[in-house]
Amino acid sequence: xxxxxxxxxxxxxxxxxxxALVLRMGGLVEAALSDAATALETRDDVLAQQVRAADVAIxxxxxxxxxxxxxxxxxxxxxxxxxxxxLSVIKIASALERCGDYAKNLAKRSxxxxxxxxxxxxxxxxxxxxxxxxxxxxxxxxAFITRDIGLAEEVRQQDQDVDHMYSALFREFLTHMMEDPRxxxxxxxxHFIAKNIERVGDHATTIAEQVIYLATGALPDAPRPKGEAxxxxxxx
Amino acid sequence: MNxxxxxxxxxxxxxxxxxxxxxxxxxxxxxxxxxxxVDILDKTVTAFIGPSGCGKSTFLRCLNRMNDTIESCRVTxxxxxxxxxIYDPRIDPVQLRAxxxxxxxxxxxxxxxxxxxxxxxxxxxGLTRNKxxxxxxxxxxxxxxxxxxxxxxxxxxxxxxxxxxxxxxxxIARAIATGPEVLLMDEPCSALDPIAxxxxxxxxxxxxxxxSVVIVTHSMQxxxxxxxxxxxxxxxxxxxxxETGQIFTSPKDPRxxxxxxxxxx
Numbered sequence: 311x312x313x314x315x316x317x318x319x320x321x322x323x324x325x326x327x328x329x330a331l332v333l334r335m336g337g338l339v340e341a342a343l344s345d346a347a348t349a350l351e352t353r354d355d356v357l358a359q360q361v362r363a364a365d366v367a368i369x370x371x372x373x374x375x376x377x378x379x380x381x382x383x384x385x386x387x388x389x390x391x392x393x394x395x396x397l398s399v400i401k402i403a404s405a406l407e408r409c410g411d412y413a414k415n416l417a418k419r420s421x422x423x424x425x426x427x428x429x430x431x432x433x434x435x436x437x438x439x440x441x442x443x444x445x446x447x448x449x450x451x452x453a454f455i456t457r458d459i460g461l462a463e464e465v466r467q468q469d470q471d472v473d474h475m476y477s478a479l480f481r482e483f484l485t486h487m488m489e490d491p492r493x494x495x496x497x498x499x500x501h502f503i504a505k506n507i508e509r510v511g512d513h514a515t516t517i518a519e520q521v522i523y524l525a526t527g528a529l530p531d532a533p534r535p536k537g538e539a540x541x542x543x544x545x546x
Numbered sequence: 547m548n549x550x551x552x553x554x555x556x557x558x559x560x561x562x563x564x565x566x567x568x569x570x571x572x573x574x575x576x577x578x579x580x581x582x583x584v585d586i587l588d589k590t591v592t593a594f595i596g597p598s599g600c601g602k603s604t605f606l607r608c609l610n611r612m613n614d615t616i617e618s619c620r621v622t623x624x625x626x627x628x629x630x631x632i633y634d635p636r637i638d639p640v641q642l643r644a645x646x647x648x649x650x651x652x653x654x655x656x657x658x659x660x661x662x663x664x665x666x667x668x669x670x671x672g673l674t675r676n677k678x679x680x681x682x683x684x685x686x687x688x689x690x691x692x693x694x695x696x697x698x699x700x701x702x703x704x705x706x707x708x709x710x711x712x713x714x715x716x717x718i719a720r721a722i723a724t725g726p727e728v729l730l731m732d733e734p735c736s737a738l739d740p741i742a743x744x745x746x747x748x749x750x751x752x753x754x755x756x757x758s759v760v761i762v763t764h765s766m767q768x769x770x771x772x773x774x775x776x777x778x779x780x781x782x783x784x785x786x787x788x789e790t791g792q793i794f795t796s797p798k799d800p801r802x803x804x805x806x807x808x809x810x811x
Binding site for chain 1: 766767770794795796797802803804806807808809
């Protein structure tokens with residue numbers, strides 16, 4: 311990679327600006343995810359409401375990133391590494407926006423769940439899974455800023471841990487639902503939450519793959535290791 | 547992906563038109579080109595890019611032996627066109643230049659009528675037997691250069707009376723009138739406004755159906771727009787050559803990257 315400054319210094323500032331926006335967006339998404347999971351565990355509706363309201367800022371940042379990138383493409387006509395940076399920024403912002411939506415959805419379901427009878431242990435498991443995914447997201451963004459292919463590769467590998475956590479929860483929830491049908495509504499919500507957190511992990515992987523594309527000019531060709539599929543868990 | 551644009555971008559030909567091997571060029575004691583090897587494909591636009599003084603224009607001028615006209619210039623190595631060495635003593639440079647046409651940076655029409663500017667080449671090379679044939683070549687060439695509608699009613703007016711963009715298209719018409727196999731263009735748009743530039747670029751894209759075009763340009767965006775192959779020159783060496791899209795998205799050499807992204811290389 312080329313770390314020399316551009317002859318046009320404003321070009322460097324433009325590129326730095328869009329990447330700084332992505333980092334700010336990443337920070338907001340990590341906080342939203344963590345707060346939503348805390349709200350679920352502590353049955354804190356006020357915090358959940360805050361998470362829902364904060365999603366507006368995440369969406370606004372994505373729009374700002376898109377328009378800054380469009381402007382940069384129009385004005386600077388970026389090529390090579392610069393072009394890949396801009397394309398990665400757009401893709402990462404779009405992935406983060408989805409993650410923000412998942413956190414918001416978690417907060418929404420958390421409010422629904424507080425109105426029901428608490429379920430022993432489930433919120434704690436979800437909290438742990440959310441923390442794990444939050445770390446993945448953070449690592450993926452760190453890898454993006456430092457252009458660290460090794461770290462990006464680690465994120466790709468570690469996503470399977472999240473897949474395993476999800477599969478385990480899926481089986482656990484299914485067992486509970488079969489044992490006590492009165493809790494089906496609550497467990498359906500919990501399952502969607504777990505599924506959404508698992509999707510955030512997939513987006514962290516997408517970001518990691520963008521880092522590899524950015525640094526090398528090609529997406530990784532080796533297929534990513536996938537955790538045990540839930541379908542397999544359904545088999546007798 | 548079987549979409550129209552992808553098909554259009556595919557280089558139609560893998561046939562090599564010009565093949566240069568171990569080319570070295572000296573101006574007196576200064577070495578302008580060091581051990582250059584490159585293949586130029588038929589029916590393809592190849593762009594030469596690189597900073598000033600990197601040897602791209604010098605190399606372009608080797609391809610039709612324009613450098614012969616410079617006293618101190620010495621070319622060694624081998625440049626083959628269709629398998630024949632163009633520096634063979636039996637090759638007549640004047641005949642060669644009819645096969646390898648050239649368009650220069652500044653439009654340079656002869657101080658003659660529009661008609662005579664285009665008719666000059668076919669006349670001196672004896673390509674026509676009568677006036678009717680000559681008329682036809684003149685008209686076809688001016689049409690191919692996308693200038694016909696603008697000049698058809700004033701073919702006898704002086705070529706120098708046209709606008710800059712029209713003059714440059716007249717020079718292109720003049721260059722294609724001898725039916726060349728290769729067209730060399732040395733910064734053909736640097737003296738033109740954006741509209742005239744776009745017209746010339748469109749013309750280049752049409753011309754590649756018939757022959758191979760080699761263009762030297764300082765505008766990276768122009769190289770990206772018009773060419774299918776790009777070659778990057780630096781300090782008299784060919785650093786990297788490849789498919790244009792690849793050069794502009796993921797160049798392999800850090801020097802290419804530094805140059806095309808506008809960094810201090």
